[in-house]
Amino acid sequence: MNWTPQPTHDGSFTFFSEEFGEAFHSRQGAKAEAFSKYAQATNLAEQADRDALCLLDVCYGLGYNSAAALETIWQINPACKITLYCLEQDSSVPIAAIDLLGDWSIPVQSALQQIARTHFCQTDRLTATLLIGDARQTIQTLQIQADAVFFDPFSPRRCPQLWTVEFFQQVARCLSPTGKLATYSRSASVRSAMLAVGLSIGTIPLGDRHLPHEWSQGTVAAHRWEGLYPLSKMEQEHLQTRAAIPYRDSQLCDRPEHILQRQQQEQQRSTLESTSSWRRRWQIN
Numbered sequence: 001m002n003w004t005p006q007p008t009h010d011g012s013f014t015f016f017s018e019e020f021g022e023a024f025h026s027r028q029g030a031k032a033e034a035f036s037k038y039a040q041a042t043n044l045a046e047q048a049d050r051d052a053l054c055l056l057d058v059c060y061g062l063g064y065n066s067a068a069a070l071e072t073i074w075q076i077n078p079a080c081k082i083t084l085y086c087l088e089q090d091s092s093v094p095i096a097a098i099d100l101l102g103d104w105s106i107p108v109q110s111a112l113q114q115i116a117r118t119h120f121c122q123t124d125r126l127t128a129t130l131l132i133g134d135a136r137q138t139i140q141t142l143q144i145q146a147d148a149v150f151f152d153p154f155s156p157r158r159c160p161q162l163w164t165v166e167f168f169q170q171v172a173r174c175l176s177p178t179g180k181l182a183t184y185s186r187s188a189s190v191r192s193a194m195l196a197v198g199l200s201i202g203t204i205p206l207g208d209r210h211l212p213h214e215w216s217q218g219t220v221a222a223h224r225w226e227g228l229y230p231l232s233k234m235e236q237e238h239l240q241t242r243a244a245i246p247y248r249d250s251q252l253c254d255r256p257e258h259i260l261q262r263q264q265q266e267q268q269r270s271t272l273e274s275t276s277s278w279r280r281r282w283q284i285n
């Protein structure tokens, strides 16, 4: 695969996937997104005074979410021992990203290089494992209780297999009782899949810079609702529309087109409010 770096607005680089028809990060800033939507949204700075933390990075890609987490934690507590698990299908992505790591601190650069090259990194304060393969299968081998989960697949329309109720069930199993999962997605189907597996959800409020049609930067999920930022009335009503019908993949091995088709058929049969009427009511273009 030929991965050509594409600049984003904060000066950091991302890749574009021809297979999924999408960039790996927001055009507004790949590195900025890793900090605001993942490290901050999972409260890593507040957790960093602990002796040890366990992190799960779902869809590791270039490794920016893991990198932002390591930077955030070690800046506050350089002695914190981190166990990091990363799930990624395509080993060529982290390898291609090695040339783009110059912005990170030296220990983080060297960790990411080693993770990319050997899928493992062991130092006095980091044990990192990169599991290559379909995350629907690799996650089933994990027996962990992560303090933070970075959930960053391509969008639900392009990669529905990683946004299903059944996949969230696996992710929720790997999330500690006090841990937080963060994702850029604010889609109603994603949020209702999280609710369906018993997680509580909150929004990631908009930062200073956002596009006019945006209402949230993403979603945070946890086993407890304490510390979550409540959904607005508009977001709550979104969950009562047809857009909130979740994707399903009972055996965690269906083809994406079947998962999409099943959801579409369920939406057509549904008596819930249409999402276009919700959009009109809230004047969302």
Ligand SMILES: C[S@@+](CC[C@H](N)C(=O)[O-])C[C@H]1O[C@@H](n2cnc3c(N)ncnc32)[C@H](O)[C@@H]1O
Residues within 6 Å of the ligand: 023, 024, 025, 034, 058, 059, 060, 061, 062, 063, 064, 065, 066, 087, 088, 089, 090, 093, 133, 134, 135, 136, 152, 153, 154, 159, 161, 162
């Ligand atoms: C949006 S990108 C992730 C960006 C990444 N978090 C970063 O900071 O660079 C999505 C990633 O998911 C990976 N992916 C796609 N389908 C997958 C699957 N079924 N299992 C695991 N990884 C998958 C892609 O190869 C890609 O690297």
